[in-house]
Amino acid sequence: MINQGEATIFEKSVPQRRAIRFPATEGLPSSKDGLPAEHRRAASAALPEASELDVVRHYTRLSQLNFSIDTHFYPLGSCTMKYNPKINDQIALGPRFSKLHPLQPDETAQGILEALFRLERALCELCGMDAFTLQPSAGAQGEFVGVLVARAYHQKRGENRTEILIPDSAHGTNPASASLGALTPISVRSNARGRLDLADFKSRLSPKTALVMLTVPNTLGLFEDDILEIAEAAHRAGALLYMDGANFNALAGLVKPGDLGVDMAHLNLHKTFSTPHGGGGPGAGPLGVKKHLEDFLPVPRVVEEAGLYRLRGDFPLSVGRVRAFFGNVGVLVRAYCYLRRHSAKEFRQISESAILHANYLKALLKPAFEAFVDEPCMHECILQTDPKRMNGVRTMDVAKRLLEYGFYAPTVYFPLIVPEAMMLEPTETESKQTLDEFARAMLAIAEEARKTPERVKAAPQSLPVKRLDEVGAARNPDLSWPGRVSSS
Amino acid sequence: MFVPTTEKERQEMLRKIGVGSFDELVGSIPEKARNPAYRLPKALTEMELARHMEALGAQNRLPLSFLGGGAQEHYIPAAVWAVALRGEFATAYTPYQAEASQGTLQLIYEFQSMVCRLLEMEVANASHYDGASALAEAVNVALLDFDGRNPGRRGAVKKVIFPETLHPHYRATLKTYFHQRADVRLECLPCPDGTLAPSVLAGYVDDSTAAVAASCPNFFGLLEPAGELCRAAHARGALFIACVDPVGMGILEPPGSYGADLAVAEGIGLGIPPSFGGPSLGLVAAKRSLLRKMPGRFCGLTADRDGRRGYVLTLQAREQHIRREKSSSNVCTNQALCATAATIHMALLGPEGLREAAELCYGLSHELASALADIPGFRLKFGGASFYNEFVLQCPQDASQAQKFLLKDDILAGYPLGADYPWLKDCLLVCATETKTRADLRRLAEAARKLPVAAAR
Numbered sequence: 001m002i003n004q005g006e007a008t009i010f011e012k013s014v015p016q017r018r019a020i021r022f023p024a025t026e027g028l029p030s031s032k033d034g035l036p037a038e039h040r041r042a043a044s045a046a047l048p049e050a051s052e053l054d055v056v057r058h059y060t061r062l063s064q065l066n067f068s069i070d071t072h073f074y075p076l077g078s079c080t081m082k083y084n085p086k087i088n089d090q091i092a093l094g095p096r097f098s099k100l101h102p103l104q105p106d107e108t109a110q111g112i113l114e115a116l117f118r119l120e121r122a123l124c125e126l127c128g129m130d131a132f133t134l135q136p137s138a139g140a141q142g143e144f145v146g147v148l149v150a151r152a153y154h155q156k157r158g159e160n161r162t163e164i165l166i167p168d169s170a171h172g173t174n175p176a177s178a179s180l181g182a183l184t185p186i187s188v189r190s191n192a193r194g195r196l197d198l199a200d201f202k203s204r205l206s207p208k209t210a211l212v213m214l215t216v217p218n219t220l221g222l223f224e225d226d227i228l229e230i231a232e233a234a235h236r237a238g239a240l241l242y243m244d245g246a247n248f249n250a251l252a253g254l255v256k257p258g259d260l261g262v263d264m265a266h267l268n269l270h271k272t273f274s275t276p277h278g279g280g281g282p283g284a285g286p287l288g289v290k291k292h293l294e295d296f297l298p299v300p301r302v303v304e305e306a307g308l309y310r311l312r313g314d315f316p317l318s319v320g321r322v323r324a325f326f327g328n329v330g331v332l333v334r335a336y337c338y339l340r341r342h343s344a345k346e347f348r349q350i351s352e353s354a355i356l357h358a359n360y361l362k363a364l365l366k367p368a369f370e371a372f373v374d375e376p377c378m379h380e381c382i383l384q385t386d387p388k389r390m391n392g393v394r395t396m397d398v399a400k401r402l403l404e405y406g407f408y409a410p411t412v413y414f415p416l417i418v419p420e421a422m423m424l425e426p427t428e429t430e431s432k433q434t435l436d437e438f439a440r441a442m443l444a445i446a447e448e449a450r451k452t453p454e455r456v457k458a459a460p461q462s463l464p465v466k467r468l469d470e471v472g473a474a475r476n477p478d479l480s481w482p483g484r485v486s487s488s
Numbered sequence: 489m490f491v492p493t494t495e496k497e498r499q500e501m502l503r504k505i506g507v508g509s510f511d512e513l514v515g516s517i518p519e520k521a522r523n524p525a526y527r528l529p530k531a532l533t534e535m536e537l538a539r540h541m542e543a544l545g546a547q548n549r550l551p552l553s554f555l556g557g558g559a560q561e562h563y564i565p566a567a568v569w570a571v572a573l574r575g576e577f578a579t580a581y582t583p584y585q586a587e588a589s590q591g592t593l594q595l596i597y598e599f600q601s602m603v604c605r606l607l608e609m610e611v612a613n614a615s616h617y618d619g620a621s622a623l624a625e626a627v628n629v630a631l632l633d634f635d636g637r638n639p640g641r642r643g644a645v646k647k648v649i650f651p652e653t654l655h656p657h658y659r660a661t662l663k664t665y666f667h668q669r670a671d672v673r674l675e676c677l678p679c680p681d682g683t684l685a686p687s688v689l690a691g692y693v694d695d696s697t698a699a700v701a702a703s704c705p706n707f708f709g710l711l712e713p714a715g716e717l718c719r720a721a722h723a724r725g726a727l728f729i730a731c732v733d734p735v736g737m738g739i740l741e742p743p744g745s746y747g748a749d750l751a752v753a754e755g756i757g758l759g760i761p762p763s764f765g766g767p768s769l770g771l772v773a774a775k776r777s778l779l780r781k782m783p784g785r786f787c788g789l790t791a792d793r794d795g796r797r798g799y800v801l802t803l804q805a806r807e808q809h810i811r812r813e814k815s816s817s818n819v820c821t822n823q824a825l826c827a828t829a830a831t832i833h834m835a836l837l838g839p840e841g842l843r844e845a846a847e848l849c850y851g852l853s854h855e856l857a858s859a860l861a862d863i864p865g866f867r868l869k870f871g872g873a874s875f876y877n878e879f880v881l882q883c884p885q886d887a888s889q890a891q892k893f894l895l896k897d898d899i900l901a902g903y904p905l906g907a908d909y910p911w912l913k914d915c916l917l918v919c920a921t922e923t924k925t926r927a928d929l930r931r932l933a934e935a936a937r938k939l940p941v942a943a944a945r
Contacts (some may be wrong), residue, residue, distance in 0.1 A: 005590075005797055009598055009835050018563050019836040022844040022922055028851030029858075032737050035850065036874055039704075039741050041713045044839035046605040055835045056567050057606070060826075063576035065591035070575025076584070083490050084579050087534050093569060093761070096545030101555045102765030103903050105895070111547030112764050125528055137617035137766070140808075140818045176808035176818035182668040185813045227517035254514070259521040274490075278825025279592040280582035281783070282767035298664070320664035324558055324620035324657040324754065325765020333541075340537055344526030346489045352510055353491045354500075359513055360501040376505075376513040401860055403588045411584070414809070431492040432501065463587040465798035473802040474791035477779065479611055480601035 005464060006065070009058050010481045013048040019055055046483060065464050066279070067408045067411040073434050075361075077380045077411035077423025078171070078219060079334060080249045080271030085341070088334035089276065097333050102325035106310045112329065113309030117302045119336040120286075124349065127245075127265055128258025129288030133297040135327040139246055140173040142266030142285030143213070143429060146242050147181030148319040149264065149289065149296040150211040153240065156296075156317065161210035161239070167196050169219045169415040174244060183210055189418055194220040194382075205237040215244040216257065219415040221358065221423070222373060223250075231261025240264065240293075248272045249354050249427070251377035253347025257288075264289040273335035284331040298322050353428035354379040361426050364439035368446035372418050380425035382418055383410075390446065391453035395420040397447055400467065401459035405441035426462035490530070516561040552928055553900040554856075556878045557657045557707070557920025558619065559765060562735055562757035562845065563923055564829075571761075572829040582785075582821060586800045592824065593799035596787040599831040606737045606834070606842075607751045608744030609773035614785040619754030620661035622770025623701060623731060625783045625817055626750040627662060629737050629774065630699035630727040631672065632781045632816055637725075646698040649675045651684035653706035654731065656908040678755075680911075682708050682870035682880070686716035693724045699750075703731035705740075708917065709853075709878030712869060715746035722747070734758050734771065735921075736876050738846025741775075750774045757921075759833025760826050769826040780806060783817030848922035849877035852929065856920045857881075860932040865941050869915050878919040880905065880912065884941040887916045897935045 031040070050058070067074065074081040092098065100112055120132040136142035147164065148434045154161045164183040166174045168190055175185035186204050191197040196214070205212075212234045217223045224230065234241045243257045243265035249272045251257070269275050270283035277283070291298065299318045300311040311326065342350070355378050362371055362381040369383040385395040399409035399422070411423040426435055448456050460466060493501075507513060514522070532540060534923050553561065572578070576591060583589030583596075596614045603612035616622040627648055634646055648666070650659065659676060666672045675683060677692060684702060695702060700721035705715040718728040729750040730743035735757050745750035756762055757767025774782055780803065788802035808815040837845065855878045865884030883890040887904035894901040902916035909915075920929065 006594060008594070008601075010601065018838060018840060019567075020838075020841045022563075022841065022848055025848065025851065025926065028848070029854035031847055034854060034874070035739065036711075037714075038715060041737065041739055041741050042745065044843055045737055045742070047602060047837065047839050047842060048835050049838045049840075050835055052565075052567055052836060055832060056571055058835070059571045059595070060574065062591040062595055063571070063574045065589075065594070066576040066580045067585075067588040068576045069579035072588075074581070076581060079581055081579075081581060085490065088537065089573060089578070091498075091538070091541045091545075091764075093573075094541075094545065095550065096542075096548045098761040098763045099550055099559070100548055100559070100764040101553055101762050101900070102559050103555050103557050104549075104553075104764075105891070106902065107765065108549040108551065108895070108900070111544035114547065115541075115544050121626045122528060125526055128524070130895055137621065137823075138819075138821055140820045141617065141621070144818055148664065148668065152516065172807075172812045172815070173818050173820050174807035175813035176815045177810075179813040179815075180665075180818050182670075223514070223516040225518070225764060228518055228521075236729050253509065253526070254523065255517055255521050256524050259524060260518070270649075276578040276818065276825065277581040278823075279577055279580045279589075279595075279828065280824035281821035282617075282823045282826055283821060315737070320667070321657055321660040322621070322664055323618050323661060323766070325618070325768070326656065328767040329615075329764040330761075330767050337537055340532050340540065341534070342489060342528075343531040344528045346531055347526075347528075348523070349489060349491060355513055356493070356498065356501055356505075356510065359505045363505045376507070376515070378514075399585065400587065403585060409585050418732050429490045429492065432497045464590045465587055465796055466792040466794055468586050468788045468792050468798045468800045470800050470802065473788040473800050476835055477786065477802055478789040479597070479779075479786055479802075480604045481598070483605075 008481050009048045012058060013050055017049045017051055018048060019052040023260065033320055035166055072406060072408050073430060073438055074408040075410050075424045075426050076408060077425040078246060080425060080427055082274055082427040084274050085430040088337040090335040091337055092330045092333040110309055112316055113302055115336050116332060117304055117309055120302065121340050123286060123288060126252055126286045128256030130291040131294040131297060132288045134286045134332050135298045136285040136287055137323055137328050138281060138283045139266055139268045139285040140177055141322060142287045143173055143177035144180050145287050145298055146264050146266060147178055147183055147324055149293055150240050151181060152296040152319050153293055154210050161208055163208045164211045164213055165204055166213050167210060169417050170215055170482050171219060174213050194222045195224055195226060196197040198226055202233055205233060209237055209239040211240050211242050213242045213244060215246060217250050217378040218245045220382050221371060221377040224380055227260050245472055246271060247379060250351055252351050253344055254351045264293055269331055269335040274338045275331045282328045282331055284328045332437055350428050357426040357428060357430060361424055361439060365442055368443050380423055383422045384418065385420045389409050390449035393449035393453050393456045395422050397456045397459065401445045401456045402441060404460045404462050407438055407441060489763060532910040551895060551898045551900045552560060552931060554902050554920060554932060555900055557903045557917055559756045559762045560919055560921055561762055562921055563924050564759050564761060567836060568759045568829050568832045571832055572825060575704055578825060579830050583801060590799060595789050595828055595831055597789060597799050599827045600787060602834045603621040603771050603773055606734060607773050608742040609751050610776040611779050612773040613782055614787060615827045616770030616772055616784060617823060618766060618768040618770045619752060620658045622663040622752040622772045623658050624661055625770060626729045626752050627699055627701065629750060629778055629781045629812060630729065633727060633778060634698035643671055645671055645673050645696060647673050647675055647696050648734045649677065649697060650701040651677045651679045653679045653683060653708055654701060654703050655707045658668055669803050682710050682873055684717060686713055686720045689717055690720045693721055693726055695724060697724055697726040699727045699729055701729040705733055705736065708870065708880045711874045711876060716931055718747050734807050736846055738842035739850060740876060755826060755830050759829040767823060767826055769823045769830055781816055784819045785822050845922045852878065852924055853877040853920040856929045859929060863937050877921060879915060881916045881918050883914050884939060885917055890916060890939055893939055894935050898933055899935050
């Protein structure tokens, strides 16, 4: 039985047991003779000692303790948990891509450079942007680069603008990225319709505003219908408009951010472009910009010159390097593969289906869970649990009970401005049957909350573990298995 | 396309929603921006895509390579990705619902444990983007710690010192991360002898120094006197940040044993292929006293309601989704799948496997260095200095030209240093890991013998 919990690999370790051995090479110079004592490791690293089967079985069994897209419906809002095509992994991990060294001369890496160049062009086309950098390793790094680009742009114009306006519904990375880039975040209120409050926004715009950062659609799954006016006001004040493209899965093929007055936008390739989330990365957060910001993009950049693709670093206005090497290239290759599988028309069908599925799910759940804003949503919807109507059952309880029904939970308690929030994003790759089954489970839980609320509050009972002591974990952190010196 | 919904189902859904057409759902998008024209290529089937990518792949050459420079190639056992790519690992996300994510959580806990043991450090987080961004985050920890220890100086300039032997791309990344900060000054020290002398460092460290960062082995492959540098930093109250080679930890002194406050490493090579530079894996470890200033995710061991062992994401009060602009970092995810591969890789190698790999790196690179230095016109730039698996080779001509010449024999002899170090224009950085055989070394040496000597030397 797996659900008794797995011992750690350290407990399974047996002194002297081996898996991988390296070829013995007689007569090579030895570190025992040549390496000065002060640089030599005294006791070997206390890694586990196990056979290959021990290791394979241990980690395979651990994997079986996870819910995942391949095994479960995973409606985690704002994360776009859509199907990840298998061929993309196969191609990215093939030797002709995975074995390339980042410092290889350009002429030996024309295939990968061409793929990256084409990916940039296609992202420009989908976003209505003029240039893209593929370097940011994740959405949060894309935001950070955007903040640096905005600072560099204003400084070049002789202006020292230090503030960034961010809606109170924004993801926490937005203000954190602003701080990292030495901009002061100013929070802007949302209105009763879940959109940016225009009056509050305009009152906070000033000659100090460097950047306005909007998530479109926003974290409530709603399109900012005043976006053209917001863009115009921002530009009139001399500020730039940044779009957090975390939710681009609702827009690809339907709207170009560049047509909305957006000056720059990052995309999360692990969301819209289907690269595996990997249990929390690696992702990729490319940043697209309009012409007036292109010179500030990070280096190196892929360029095409006389039929040769090259990595160029000599852009004097660039904000610089953001990581050691070009980017999360294996992720970029997967995204390029995904992109090539779809025409513009198909991208539109993807966005439309994502929007349709979210609205359908919302309609199915309406009898039991209130929508925060009762309007059509985009690719995700925000519902609320009402503990007063449900015998004190809260959103967290519903989430835990859902796991027992065999569904991963929606994003919960976010956005922060919505009490008892549940953020559901079904994505376009789920079938109507799955959505129907999920809705039946949700409605059954609502029914349970009325009749046997304790059953819901005690969930989960049937998973590998019950609810865990998070307070204790944070108060007295146990972050690694004890023991540092090898037993052998 | 991967949309399963049929036209009939679509109509059923629209009816249930209560709208007559899809357009009614997107009324909030400004009319004039809707449905623009796109110029994208036509869609490919899976088979056509495979063909297209094969053709692109054929344009990528894989010569016999002696490139290192911060992304060293190491053998990856087949079991690593066979297990890491299982859908349950690859297609899960951040373990927000711990009860349904115990696999990823326990794995991260084991990863943190292995990183601690590898580096002999007290705490390690769930990983970072790559070695360079990991260093930037570690520097940020040191800056926060400095402010905490010196409340009276808040806002005054803090120095971060590193030698030019730190990877040039890491130095560039530090500049990108901190150049907008009015209270931070980065100071790069020249190292004409290839390593930083502790006495030189001591002349630069003062009471305004928040951190000294150095790599060991350094970018030239040389072993810095890390212990002495660490003591020189500590003497003036600065923290010491060590950048290390994780495979080298099989034989090299770990940073925890010489007192480093923070240690970072690039995980390419720990089960992660170079992939043109990413995805990679940044390891970040520290002394326990710095725990609450550390960036990124941590997984902790705890108990459930029945007292059964279980794992959760913990110390989240530091993170951006709670602290927002006051958090110590904007990092949201880690490189979980790369950490998964690295964990399986380390478990397969074990202490002996890691030692064997590191010993082969040492032995093969030293044999190669001797063979190349024996060829007339070539010499080791930093002669008798100790190195691990990479060395600087002075060539009888411009190193970029030498690289080009050897590429004709399908050999990538190393990385020309001139672009990053103008005083090393005739030098190649050459690396040999356990992936090379003695026959490979001979092939390089024989090809190098044919290199023409430049007239203007």
